[in-house]
Amino acid sequence: MVRNNVIEVNNLIKRFGHVTAIDGISFSVSDGEIVGLLGPNGAGKTTTIDMLIGILKPTAGKISIFGKPFEQNRGEILGEMNFSAAYINLPWKMKVWENLYTFGRLYNIADYKSKTNELLKEFMLEDLRDKFMRDLSSGQQARVYLCKAFINDPKLLLLDEPTAFMDPDVADTLRKLIVKKVQERKTTVVFTSHNMAEVTDICDRVIFLQHGKIVAEDTPIALAKKIRFCKIRLLITDGQKRTLTYCRKQKIKARVEGRFVSVDIREKEIAAFLSSLADIGVDYDEISIDKPTLEDFFLKTARGN
Amino acid sequence: MNGNRILAIVLRHLYVWPRGLERFMWSIGWPMVSLFSWGLTASYLQTFSSLSISITTLILGGIIFWSITTRSQLETTVNFMDEMWNKNLINIFSSPLTIGEFLTATILLDLIKLVISVSILTITAYLLYSLNLIGFGWYLPLFVINLLLFGWSVGFFIIGLMLRLGGRNIQELAWALLGFVAPFSCVYYPITSLPVWAQKIAIVLPTTYVFEEMRRFMFSHEVYWENLLLSLALNLLYLILSLLFIFLMFEKARETGNLTKMEG
Numbered sequence: 001m002v003r004n005n006v007i008e009v010n011n012l013i014k015r016f017g018h019v020t021a022i023d024g025i026s027f028s029v030s031d032g033e034i035v036g037l038l039g040p041n042g043a044g045k046t047t048t049i050d051m052l053i054g055i056l057k058p059t060a061g062k063i064s065i066f067g068k069p070f071e072q073n074r075g076e077i078l079g080e081m082n083f084s085a086a087y088i089n090l091p092w093k094m095k096v097w098e099n100l101y102t103f104g105r106l107y108n109i110a111d112y113k114s115k116t117n118e119l120l121k122e123f124m125l126e127d128l129r130d131k132f133m134r135d136l137s138s139g140q141q142a143r144v145y146l147c148k149a150f151i152n153d154p155k156l157l158l159l160d161e162p163t164a165f166m167d168p169d170v171a172d173t174l175r176k177l178i179v180k181k182v183q184e185r186k187t188t189v190v191f192t193s194h195n196m197a198e199v200t201d202i203c204d205r206v207i208f209l210q211h212g213k214i215v216a217e218d219t220p221i222a223l224a225k226k227i228r229f230c231k232i233r234l235l236i237t238d239g240q241k242r243t244l245t246y247c248r249k250q251k252i253k254a255r256v257e258g259r260f261v262s263v264d265i266r267e268k269e270i271a272a273f274l275s276s277l278a279d280i281g282v283d284y285d286e287i288s289i290d291k292p293t294l295e296d297f298f299l300k301t302a303r304g305n
Numbered sequence: 306m307n308g309n310r311i312l313a314i315v316l317r318h319l320y321v322w323p324r325g326l327e328r329f330m331w332s333i334g335w336p337m338v339s340l341f342s343w344g345l346t347a348s349y350l351q352t353f354s355s356l357s358i359s360i361t362t363l364i365l366g367g368i369i370f371w372s373i374t375t376r377s378q379l380e381t382t383v384n385f386m387d388e389m390w391n392k393n394l395i396n397i398f399s400s401p402l403t404i405g406e407f408l409t410a411t412i413l414l415d416l417i418k419l420v421i422s423v424s425i426l427t428i429t430a431y432l433l434y435s436l437n438l439i440g441f442g443w444y445l446p447l448f449v450i451n452l453l454l455f456g457w458s459v460g461f462f463i464i465g466l467m468l469r470l471g472g473r474n475i476q477e478l479a480w481a482l483l484g485f486v487a488p489f490s491c492v493y494y495p496i497t498s499l500p501v502w503a504q505k506i507a508i509v510l511p512t513t514y515v516f517e518e519m520r521r522f523m524f525s526h527e528v529y530w531e532n533l534l535l536s537l538a539l540n541l542l543y544l545i546l547s548l549l550f551i552f553l554m555f556e557k558a559r560e561t562g563n564l565t566k567m568e569g
Contacts, residue, residue: 016561016562047562050395050565053399054398054399054559055395055398055399055559055564056559056560056562056564057556057559057560059560075401075403076401078399078401079400079401082399083395083396083399085395087392088393088395088396089393090393090396091317091321091388091393092391093321093324093325094317094320094321098317098320101316102313102314102316102317103396103400105309105310105313105316106309106310106313106314106400106401107401108307108309108310108401148396
């Protein structure tokens with residue numbers, strides 16, 4: 001099935017004075033796709049998102065959304081998309097329903113009252129509709145932000161670290177709500193997060209930014225596979241020195257981490273390695289074998305290895 | 306211009322209006338405090354006066370009319386700052402809302418609140434000091450329009466400066482700028498009371514003509530139309546310039562990233 005591009009970014013550049021925040025990136029996002037923007041702090045993720053929602057103007061390059069140039073069709077395009085981020089708020093002296101009615105009107109939703117009720121139910125906020133924003137917990141506030149983000153049933157949703165600063169339980173609940181809504185509506189999503197497990201879980205594709213450039217672009221699993229080494233952790237009861245000597249001789253990377261010895265090794269060499277340890281009389285109580293993850297790729301790329 | 310979006314901003318600010326003492330004080334509280342304290346002072350000074358008209362009327366007329374300018378300026382800028390303080394600027398400007406719709410909403414909000422606050426001030430001034438603003442007749446709406454327009458121009462100019470230089474750096478101007486303009490506007494005294502250099506500033510302020518004509522009406526029950534028209538012409542010029550400035554600064558803020566930095 002041929003899918004249309006919802007976002008097309010061509011040679012996008014953003015400079016602040018002499019600092020180049022975004023350095024000529026190009027990418028596209030297809031209809032219904034969930035794309036993660038990843039990268040270390042200062043890589044340009046939020047700058048990219050800010051340009052996509054129009055509150056920041058590119059220095060050069062083109063952004064087209066829904067097949068239309070963004071600047072020339074700003075109002076029309078913004079009406080079909082929405083946005084939420086960890087670093088923005090809703091007015092704290094307003095009640096939950098007042099905020100959602102306001103955004104319902106801003107997005108020209110004909111029956112914004114019913115839409116508000118529907119979202120409050122879906123996001124389990126019905127009991128809180130008359131509460132002031134200031135009286136909500138951060139998890140409850142985040143759910144209200146998401147209600148705001150879904151108020152116009154956006155075709156395109158931009159989420160900038162929506163689960164940042166949240167405890168794992170609340171983040172997990174939110175993540176599930178987002179995925180449910182997005183799958184129901186076939187919404188196209190651009191998503192930034194520092195939580196690699198979250199990105200792996202949610203995103204179809206990841207665009208990795210560093211110093212304002214795209215340094216990698218693939219599915220989370222394919223990116224993780226670019227790290228060829230698995231990590232074996234052994235709680236050795238007898239033969240730690242022998243293990244380290246063996247690894248040194250075989251040029252296998254090994255280090256002591258507390259009570260464990262951690263070894264980086266190719267997946268296909270694991271069996272031979274464990275067999276060799278048995279041959280030299282090494283005993284271990286615990287063993288864990290971790291396949292490379294997106295986080296490993298992130299760390300490796302961010303550290304420039 | 307979309308009516309729904311304008312209504313959204315109007316209602317959003319009306320929801321919070323009764324919920325903060327500071328909003329009440331800005332709209333009604335402080336003008337009432339001025340009215341009481343200056344009314345009493347002027348009543349006392351009246352006992353030493355040989356003027357043909359009441360000093361109380363002169364001073365209180367100035368206070369109420371000047372409050373129209375200060376309220377309209379403050380309303381415009383405070384609504385913008387309220388979005389900034391609430392970290393809501395990105396939310397509203399990442400929706401289809403335009404800066405023009407936002408400004409239109411602030412003007413409507415100003416008119417709604419002004420009707421309430423000026424009505425309260427006018428009734429209080431009448432009950433306590435027998436000052437009857439209705440006595441200005443058809444000149445009254447002309448005075449009010451000119452004072453409103455100047456308040457909006459100054460308000461838009463301050464928002465433009467906030468967009469350019471950062472909200473936190475400039476927000477004090479929302480309360481201070483008209484304080485600097487007031488002495489040159491001749492709110493309580495004629496333009497001839499000013500030194501010559503200050504008169505050169507006063508003649509380019511539309512408010513000066515309003516207060517000059519207010520006093521002329523109080524003394525002689527006549528008004529020089531040409532002065533009110535000059536005031537209107539200056540106001541329209543400043544309004545156009547302030548609108549150009551704010552639209553330009555909004556675009557500039559989108560280039561520099563100030564719109565996002567103002568949220569921090």
